[in-house]
Each structure stands twice: as C-alpha cells, then as structure tokens.
Amino acid sequence: MIAVFAACAAALLSTAAPAQDRRQNAAGEFDFYVLALSWSPSFCEQASERGNAGRSQQIQCGGRPFSFVVHGLWPQYERGFPEYCERPAPRLDRRIMNSMLDLMPAPGLIYNEWDKHGTCAGTSARTYFEDIRKARAAVRIPPDFIDPKETRTVTPAEVEDAFIKVNPGLSSSAIAVTCDRTRLTEVRICMSKDLQFRACEEIDRRACRRERLEVPPVRGG
Template identity: 30%
Template sequence: MIIEWRKRHSSVLLAVSVFFAPGPSGASVPLRGTLHAERDCEAFVSKKKKSNPDKARLEPGDAYVILEVNRPQQPDWVRVRVEDANPPERWVEASCGRQELSETPAEEEQAETERPIEPDDPSLCGTAGLQDSFKLALSWQPAFCESHRGKKECAANFPAAYQSAGNFTLHGLWPNREACGINYGNCEHRRPQREFCDYPSPGVNAEVTRQLSQVMPGTASCLERHEWFKHGTCQVDWDPSQYFEVAIDLVRQFNDSGLNKFMAANMGKQVLVEDFLAQVDSALGEGARQRLQLTCAGGKLTDVYISLPAHIQPGSSLSELIRTAPQDFRSKCSARFLVDPVGFSR
C-alpha cells in the first residue's frame, strides 16, 4: 500500500529496528518514517523482478520517506519515495541505510492507511505500472501513406518489401488504464516534441533496431522515440530494447498467423469486414475478433488495434494473450473496405 504524506508530523522518532507492530505473516506493513541512506543502492519498482526502468539509486547521505516494509519483523526490504524516480515509490534493501519511524496518533494513522486510491484519479494517468490492459497498434502502411505522403517512410524509393508481402506494420504497444481513456501516457513527464526526432534516443540495441526498421517503417521518422516516451515509459517490466523486442514478436505473430497471406491475396480488392474478422478467428482462435478494433479512412483499412492483457510474458503466444484479454470490439469501417496496394493512388 502506498501512503502519501499530507503534512509533517512533529512526533518523536523511534529506531525501526527496535520493534514492529505485528502483522500478517509475509504481508507488507505500512509505516511512517525516514530512511537515511548510508550506501549507494539500486531502487526497484518491483523487488521480486528487480525492475528499475530508469536506473534509480539512493544517494548516500540523503533522507527518504518510508512507505512500508516487506514484513513486520526484521524486514529486509523497505519501500521509500525517491522523488526523482518514475514511479517514485521504490523498494530498497533494508541494509541500504538507517531507518527511523515516526510515532503518529492511532486514529490519524488509521485514517491515512484506510484512505482508498481512487481508480479514476487523473493524477494516476502519468504513473507507470498501473495499466489494466495493453493495445497492440498495427497499421496498414499503404493506406497510412496515402494521407502522409511527406513522411520519409512513405517516399517512393522507401523499401516496401515487408508491406508488399501483406504484412501489417507496427505502430506501437500501448499500456492502457481504462479510467484514463487515451490519456494514460508520458510517464516520465517529458515535454512533448513536435518532431519525433527531437526526442532523445531511447537506447535500443543494434539488433532490435535492425529488426524494428523492418516491422516499423516509421523508424525513418523516429516513431520509436515517440512511442517509447509516450507509451513505453508507462510499463515497468522492460527496458527499451526489451519493450520493442516484445512488440516485434507480437506483430510478426499476427502477420505469420496467415493474415499476411489473406491481405496479400486481396491487395487492391474490396473485402467484407465479416470475411476479415472470420480470418482473424481462424488464425488466432475463436472469438479473437472480439478483441479487435478496426479503423478505416476513405473506405480503406488503416489500423487494427488488438486488446491484450495487462501483463505480457515475453515469448507468449499471441493467440493465448488474445484469449485472456478483455473484449473490446469496435469498428469504424463500413460493411467492406479496400485493401490499399503499395504505392500512391491517383
């Protein structure tokens, strides 16, 4: 449980190591106090997974507000607020410093600890690790380029072999929080940039960058930078390379399920939405269509959004992820759409 301090208490400080109030065995215990860092320690979002997406560390000599400990007696993990980290609530080893507890009135302590976190609190829409689902956003690149002809990835001489084979391309992998709608994002609170290439490089390794340039043509316009800072920073399980590696695998699974062959066979033709959805069910499992959103523009399919569960294990089967995802079918297409071929229409 995360406790926020709303005022400073003028109470006496007690050494944490002397005594902890009894609590359920193995349960974390909310506390008030201060950890005085005595050594340089890594600060984890998850102590179990050792996840630290922004490489946050304690600074020896600094004091940090204590939020909770992992067990009531002789804890080996303490959760503190690291103000410059995102999210700021971090687990550190108890040996990282000297802990002190502040004594507070029982009724005030109870009121603070029992105050619920409001699920629709707008302040949570920029806090990482609170997603309740993911969306895999795929583009039909030829239709995208019809209205974005000035983009580098839409230039006449841009390699289009991947799209020509009927493959959808990667737009992004988006952590979602239902209460935030489309506003869950930018969890590093970085100033939005007009040009994607004005964002700093997220530091994706060379091999993932190579693969990404194939499945995400938008890398020619630095789309991956925008996607990382707007969406990738709101999950806490993966660094940038791992995040894009998961997204690459998912888009390839979608295409290789047989949907690329379906799209290639219908390039330049009108397709019934029902036929496309039937192909999705055939390729990815009965009911998969209920986890899709379709977008069309000018009678052409432009985007497919796939609903996925809140937690994704790298290497997971896409069909299995879809099966366990929340249903969220929507379509902004009429009864049929055009599978736009590569190249600009006149």
C-alpha cells in the same frame, strides 16, 4: 442566481466527463496492451493524397513492399489509456531503434512510440521492444493480407473473421478494425500483460462502422 447556474453547469460537466483513471500516467500501472497493426498501403495512399514527403513516408512507402506493420504496443486502462509517462523520456538507444526497423519501418515512428507509449510500460526500452516483437510473433496474418496484388473490398467483420480463423484463442471481443473514409487503416488486437489475447470492450466500441472498406494492394516488390 448566476452563482447557482454556474454551480449546476459545473456539476453537469463533471458528470459528463469520463472519469480519469486513478493511475493516470503512472508507468507500469495499466490493465492490458493493444497491438496496433497498420495497413501500410493505406498509410502510403493517405500520405500521397496529403502531399506528405517526409523521411518516414519515403522509407515506408519506397521500394520495399510492406503489408501490415507494427504501429505500436499501447498500454491501456479498461477505460482510457496512459501516455508520456516520463517527461522527458529516457533517450532511446539507436541500436534498439535499428533493430526494430523490420517491424516498424520508420525511425520517427519508433522514437515516438517509445516516448508516448513505451515509457508507460514500466520496463526498460529493450524489454519493451522485445515485447513488441513477441506480441507481433504471436499474431498470424491471414493469407489474403500477406501480399495482395489488387485492391479488394471487404467488410470490417470479414477482416476480423480472417484474423480469428488463423489465430486460435482470438475472439471478436479482442479485435477491432479501424478505417478512414474508405480504407482499412489498422487492426487492433488486445492482449494481456503476458501477451495473451483478451477482451477489450472500449477498444471494440471504437471500431470502424462502415459497411465496406477498400484494401489497397502492397506497393513495390
């Protein structure tokens, strides 16, 4: 009887667990990218509340004002995603890291994104970070999010609509807004391997469901 129960439980668990992609963590074998744009003022407020004073926080949250910064360009499957596709990851050239600080204003972030996501792209480090720059250049930031001076309150849909309005070809099925308990945290935009906007149902399902979000103003300046 115990054996029968154990077999039934195992069957139920296997049915409930999401199927692992057959290509799991094979470099270069994925379906599309997610360009993750982090709202830097929210990141800095979160860091301040947690009492974090690491070097990355000091760089990003110091005197230079940042609005949206690139969190990463993440290879994705239609369901799930690969990560850490080479262990250990090939060492990232410091010159490449330095070249990305205008978009990703913390060395630790750049190194981590290469180890976790870049190694799954199936390209050289230089090509991967060139693709990050191209992806970011393909997305226009709405005027209200370039240099806000005061805290605003918005809905997730209003953020999406603002991006859709200034980016021809971008649709609501290709963008997702994420949040913490009260604030806008990221805008995630799905792109094909050739960096064109494309739909992504799973990313859209994981979007923020809160009714209203705060958008803290840009710091410094």
